Amino acid sequence: MNTPNETTEVPLPIAPSAPPPVLADEEIDIDLFAKIKLRTATIESVEAVPKSKKLYRIQVDLGEHGKRQIVSGIAQHYTPEELIGRQIVIVANLKPAKLMGVESQGMLLAASTDSDGALALLMPDKAIPAGSRVR
Amino acid sequence: MNTPNETTEVPLPIAPSAPPPVLADEEIDIDLFAKIKLRTATIESVEAVPKSKKLYRIQVDLGEHGKRQIVSGIAQHYTPEELIGRQIVIVANLKPAKLMGVESQGMLLAASTDSDGALALLMPDKAIPAGSRVR
Numbered sequence: 646m647n648t649p650n651e652t653t654e655v656p657l658p659i660a661p662s663a664p665p666p667v668l669a670d671e672e673i674d675i676d677l678f679a680k681i682k683l684r685t686a687t688i689e690s691v692e693a694v695p696k697s698k699k700l701y702r703i704q705v706d707l708g709e710h711g712k713r714q715i716v717s718g719i720a721q722h723y724t725p726e727e728l729i730g731r732q733i734v735i736v737a738n739l740k741p742a743k744l745m746g747v748e749s750q751g752m753l754l755a756a757s758t759d760s761d762g763a764l765a766l767l768m769p770d771k772a773i774p775a776g777s778r779v780r
Numbered sequence: 781m782n783t784p785n786e787t788t789e790v791p792l793p794i795a796p797s798a799p800p801p802v803l804a805d806e807e808i809d810i811d812l813f814a815k816i817k818l819r820t821a822t823i824e825s826v827e828a829v830p831k832s833k834k835l836y837r838i839q840v841d842l843g844e845h846g847k848r849q850i851v852s853g854i855a856q857h858y859t860p861e862e863l864i865g866r867q868i869v870i871v872a873n874l875k876p877a878k879l880m881g882v883e884s885q886g887m888l889l890a891a892s893t894d895s896d897g898a899l900a901l902l903m904p905d906k907a908i909p910a911g912s913r914v915r
Binding site: 670671672673674675677678680681682683684685734736737738739740742752754755756757758759763764765766767768769770771772773774777778779780 | 805806807808809810812813815816817818819820869871872873874875877887889890891892893894898899900901902903904905906907908909912913914915
């Protein structure tokens, strides 16, 4: 039953004309996402960082998860009055970093476009306790 | 100069009464956060997953980043009519997973409380193109 045709047959490459689609973003596991602690926070105060046109020093309340100081480059998009009292979303377990010499203990989340520089803060669609986990 | 007092001195433990603070959340680097691609998405359709009280199969549009099917356990919190047309935020580069046999190509973000099971979807505070990066 071992014919010459069978032994010399070369397997065709699988789907040679259909390369795998190029993914713009590298895929991640849910375990990696779970390491990021996103939480709701209520803005208590906002002040401009001296000598910076973009940065605000923002004090936020995370309920039972304490209070934080966030430095964020949203000064050209919102006045302090538009921000105070609002609920936002922050990355609550980011290593503290200094921006223009001011410590930032987290990062607030905003959607932005590369094309026209539009920016929109994220918010919960209804009131929920400050410090609530986002996932 | 080598007195008996100096040679027998036992060093005190450092700050024995002040243990390091216990952090509720392990700290992460900005590089780890940057691996997570969060994007705005517009909900196009919503249908209940058969035999599930909690799951919706949701079709979303990410503009130039394509369309996705998201399976999410928010059916007890929102009606389909409340969701269609809305902008939400999704993890856009999560490995696809199956829930109740239905493929989910991402995860939508919502704030929730452990205490009373309240849930609030995240949204941008103003309209911004679907597919905009959130960070």
